[in-house]
Amino acid sequence: MVDSVEADRIEEDIQAMVGFGTRHTLSDTTSDERGVGAARRWLKAEFERISADCGGCLEVKYQKTVVPAGETERIPSRTPVYNVVAIQRGTEHPNRYVLMGGHLDSRVSNIMDSTSRAPGANDDASGVAGAVEAARVLSKRDFASSIVYVGYTGEEQGLFGSTHAAEVAVEEDWTMAGVLNNDMIGNIRGIDGVVENNTFRVFSQRRPPDLHEETWATRYFGGENDGPSRQLARYVATQAETYVSHLDPILIYRLDRFGRGGDQMPFADRGFPAVRVMETHENYNRQHQDLRTENGIEYGDTIEGVNFGYAEKLTGVNVATMASIAAGPPRPDSVKIGGAVSPSTTLSWKPVEHEDLSGYKVYWRRTAASRWQHSEFVPAGTTRHTLENVVIDNWFFGVAAVDEAGHESPVVFPSALLE
Incomplete structure (x- = not known):
């Protein structure tokens, strides 16, 4: 195109x-x-x-x-x-x-x-x-x-x-x-x-x-x-x-x-x-x-x-x-984050309704970085994911939805804390 x-x-x-x-x-x-x-x-x-x-x-x-x-x-x-x-x-x-x-x-x-x-x-x-x-x-x-x-x-x-x-x-x-x-x-x-x-x-x-x-x-x-x-x-x-x-x-x-x-x-x-x-x-x-x-x-x-x-x-x-x-799919909604005083960071989100949804990508980057640096894919049906040994204090995080062809939604930043 x-x-x-x-x-x-x-x-x-x-x-x-x-x-x-x-x-x-x-x-x-x-x-x-x-x-x-x-x-x-x-x-x-x-x-x-x-x-x-x-x-x-x-x-x-x-x-x-x-x-x-x-x-x-x-x-x-x-x-x-x-x-x-x-x-x-x-x-x-x-x-x-x-x-x-x-x-x-x-x-x-x-x-x-x-x-x-x-x-x-x-x-x-x-x-x-x-x-x-x-x-x-x-x-x-x-x-x-x-x-x-x-x-x-x-x-x-x-x-x-x-x-x-x-x-x-x-x-x-x-x-x-x-x-x-x-x-x-x-x-x-x-x-x-x-x-x-x-x-x-x-x-x-x-x-x-x-x-x-x-x-x-x-x-x-x-x-x-x-x-x-x-x-x-x-x-x-x-x-x-x-x-x-x-x-x-x-x-x-x-x-x-x-x-x-x-x-x-x-x-x-x-x-x-x-x-x-x-x-x-x-x-x-x-x-x-x-x-x-x-x-x-x-x-x-x-x-x-x-x-x-x-x-x-x-x-x-x-x-x-x-x-x-x-x-591609719509953005994930209601992204939440948790991990204070913990060696790992957990994010959750509401499932995205999309015909050929493949899954989600959890992104993270250093707080001084302007662009996303790392990501981890999780399959459709997942609405909660823990990044092991990624300390919440040192990074910013976000979640995007992905379809079978690889089209991604824009990343969504957490707006609330996990209870």
Whole structure:
């Protein structure tokens, strides 16, 4: 599936979005050739075309919300905000979802300028094109869990589209296996002068928790460093290393870049596992800039700044991650741990219901390590396992479910103590 991702198709989709002139959230919605309205109708038509090719396997629709006037300085009048959503329904766990998206809207230097040319080629036509290409590839297969492809709008004005999408997920009681926000996946030439196409970044963290939420177990056994978003980030890194050649993940343990934000944040705020996938080296001359040349420097987010082979690789990471999560079993629930003043550590969990469940993997790593280091497999039917001579004080622990093909769920960190 990763090998089926094609840079040429990603390039065509980015070119199509750039061709709408501007996709600013406050831009024209009636024209068929220019503005955010034309762009969202194009995206919906692309998803519908993909669905037609797979016999109607995608549920394609708009998610609409209306932002009241004065909600923020960036929304001066009552403004409809549309997400374009395509759902590929799972065969066994239809209410379990893994989601990939990017934001369709674009901007220039003045955030309120809705008429000037704003190509938004890398920020974020690249992420939306990645979601469309992932839909083309993954829609040819069936998966146990549901996959969602989405193009948000309202991101530059204040994450309005993704906030609405997260609210819908809460209202409809989605079991969210993971949210992959792809925002800028095509630039390899950084503002620092470095040119690099063999690394990428994964940002993960929920908002700092209320200290009153802390429990005895989280205080002693990990807390936010092992929350669902961090486990998803580790999962993405493993898929990249396994399935995508010459591409190394860099895990960034922040919600987003310093002082900045993205569409993963509303999902993380609501407790969903959510990460931002993006390039390693950003070029600020190409972000949020009027198109111009000053002192020999070209400013503006034009298609010339996108490396399509690199966007292909990052899309491949998403494809591998979503395929593995959607094909595999749900996470174990109610993981508990015990072993104080003992030479061994015991974990327990509730059994996972999945058609071809093979068993579980119990993971452990040093407390200073960022990635899981060791694992031990136990067969299906096991819901309690003791790691002999592994002292609980010296390690962090987790449990994942595994199917017969080897697909794993993300790891689940213990949330309670064994009685």
